[in-house]
Every structure is written in structure tokens, then in C-alpha cells.
Amino acid sequence: MNPLEERMGYKFRNGLLLAEALTHPSISLERKNYPFDNQRLEFLGDAVIQLVVTEHLYRLYPDFSEGQMTKLRTRIVSRPALKAHAVLMDLGRYLMMGRGEEASGGRERASTLADAFESVVGAIYLDGGFDAARNFVLRETLDDFERIAKNPEEVNPKGTLQEILQAIEPCAPAYEVIEQTGPDHSKRFVSKVIWSEIELGRGEGLSKKQAQVAAASDALDRQLWLRKDKRSGTAASV
Template structure:
């Protein structure tokens, strides 16, 4: 029992002011306490709520810790199960946001843009911005420095943290965290336009046919000043090709150009007639 207590007290999240007094006031124990306090404070700042420390300790426990406790009945749990849960929560919330933000996008486009946000490289970048690597629990036998900055470990930790927040604060808490630390960091419009810049494609089309450039016209404005929606029509050579509606004129133009390209790909009204 004493051996188990010592091991539990060695975990930074489970140390307390009282345990420090009981164990003595050595520099080493004070350093461990400071790390625990810093980690808890850091997580509470990120999640905007007091933390269930056991759940978040698990979220930050790298699987290398298990190797140091191989065969122990009381070995700690790694963050792999929370990673599985967080992955599902992240997919759901990002999918919902993209679904609402881009009502004109089809399933393929939504899936493609979600993949750009939740891929391993992106998740690791989010984790670095949150400084999760500094707070990971790493096994003593592992190469700590490399693991703390590895793309895989950081991405896993980020997903596990989302899973922990979901268990601790529910879906609303997870959504708040993702909106603040994922959605707010990603330029979704630029992300979409990078792959699906229909305005550029339409210009290339008109140039290849020696046609006048596309003309974009606002044909309707609806809603209050702070929540306007613009409807834009695109035409070429006097022929209407498509319309789009969005809160910003540029996005409405992009949607109008997308509709135009769908039309031109299926039935090209400017296709040169075959010589008789």
C-alpha cells in the first residue's frame, strides 16, 4: 500500500499543498508541486473552467509511461482511449460548423475541408500553440525531448484533451474550446478558396474563349445591417451564368462563379459551333 501511495503522489496532478508538507519541503518536491500547479492553471485557462484533474492527467499521459510500469497492476492509463473519443467529438463539431458555414458546399467539399483542419499536422500545430508538449507526462525510459515535440504525440494529446473536456464539461464545453482554439485560428474562407477558387476558374474559362471578363452584380441585399446577406449574379457577354448568396459579397461572388462553372461544365453555351 505504501508503494502504491508513493507512486500516486509522484504524479504531478495528484500532488497537493498538504502532500508537499507531508513529504518534506525539499527543492525537488517544491519543483514538482510548481509544475503541477502550473499545469492545472494552464488547463483551466484553456478550458475556462476548474479542471477534473484526474481526467486531464490521463489526457496528457503519453503511452510511453505504460512501458515504465509494464506488468504493474496499478499502472496509470495512457491518453489513447481519450484520443479515440476526442477524435469523434472533434469530427462532429468541425463537421457541424462547416455544414452551417458553407450551405452551398457538397459532401465532397465539406469532407475535404474538414480533413485539412483535423489532420495530424494541423492538430500538432494547435497543440504547440497551446504548449501541450511542455505538460505531457512522458515515460522515464523514453526520449523525452523528441516525444514532447513529435507530431504524433502532440496530435494525440490534442485529441485526448478534447475528449477530456467533453467528459468534464459536456458537448457545450468541447464546442467552446474548439471554437476558441481551432476555428478562431483557421481562415476557413481562405481554406475553401485555396482549393475551390471558382472565380479564378471562370476567368480562365472566359480568357480561353476570348470572351469579356465575368461581370458580378449585386441583385439583392437582405437582413439587418449587422447580418446582411448579399445575392450576386455573374454574367458574361450578356448571359446570366449563376447566382450566389452569402453574408459577404466576395463569398456570394464565389458561389455564383461555382454555379456558373457547374453550368459551363454540363452545357457550355459559349462552345464554338462546329463548322458545317
């Protein structure tokens, strides 16, 4: 095993899959006809992680609703969480990338590291099958599951949403009151949360703060930021 495989606890039978997982798309800008990059493995690994975490939450919390499990899954598979796993594995050190990308801080970039972690999961899945990928993901996310087991209800949806979004693009979500109803002593507010020109969610409450929290919770349920995060270039390069 090489040092990275030792850290991962997995020995690849096909070393080319690991090499592909560690190849940033920027390499093709400087090396024409380079045979691969990690974007396809990232796509696959993202799906594998989602399935593994979803199944584990389903078994771990038999009394939780779909909405509750969705919020927990969002915390575990968020960009900051995946980046943290990549940092612990020192994945940035092993990435193959273009000189320009490296000079601009690519080895420490949150989205690059999160993408690399997803790619590694995809590579393990192809090399060793679902059980191998599942064991790896659960081993890496064990602390996350233990942490949310102590606090399964999200107490700060606005903070969680901002953390997720700023790991994709460095601009904070904005909240806007779009409706007020009722008399002064019993008003109800409806707010929406907007980020990067996308309306992510809406919520209502007896105060502006309650409405903002409800809007953030709605955004965490709907995960509409994924549409931007998976588009070519823009958010993924942050």
C-alpha cells in the same frame, strides 16, 4: 486554475481526467500497473472534434457539397493542424511519458502532440459535456476556419496530402501512372497515389500532373491513411 487550464480557458471539475489526457502510453513500459493512459480519451476526442468541425462547416457553407466540406474538414483536423494547436498550448511540456520516449523526442513528436490535443478534447467532453468541448474546439480552430474562409477551395491537394502523411510517417506519397489512353495529341492519364504500401486514391487528367492532382484530391476525400494512423504502435509512434 493551473497555468494549462488558464491557457485552455477551461477549469476541470475532475482533475484526474486532465491527468489521464496528459499521460502518454509509454509510461506503462516503465511503471507497471500504471492506472491509465490517454489512448481512450484520444479515441473519444477525435470523434468529438470531427463532429464539432463537421457541424460548423455544415452551417458555415450551406451551398457546399459533401466532397467540398470533406476536403475542408481534412485540412482543419489534420495531424499538422492539431499539432499546431498543441504547440500553442505548450501541451508537450505537461505530458507524462516514459524516459525512453522523452529521450527520443516524444515531447515534440507531431503524432504525440496531435494525440494529446484530441485527448484533452475528450477529457473536456467527459468533464463538462458537449457544449464545453464544442466551445473549446471552435475557440482553438477559429483561425483555421477564418483562413479557409478566405480560400475555401484547396489549391494544392498534393501539398496538403504530403503534409498530412509526413506528420504520421516520414515517407512521401508516390504517384504512378497506371493507364494511358487516346492518341498522342489527346492522351488521358490515370494515376494512383501510394503511401506506406496503401493505395490512397486514383485520378485522371489530360496530363500526368493533372492525374496526380486528381489522385491526391481523391485521397483527401477517402482518408484511407486513417486506417494506418489508428493501428497500434507503428504510425502513431512517429
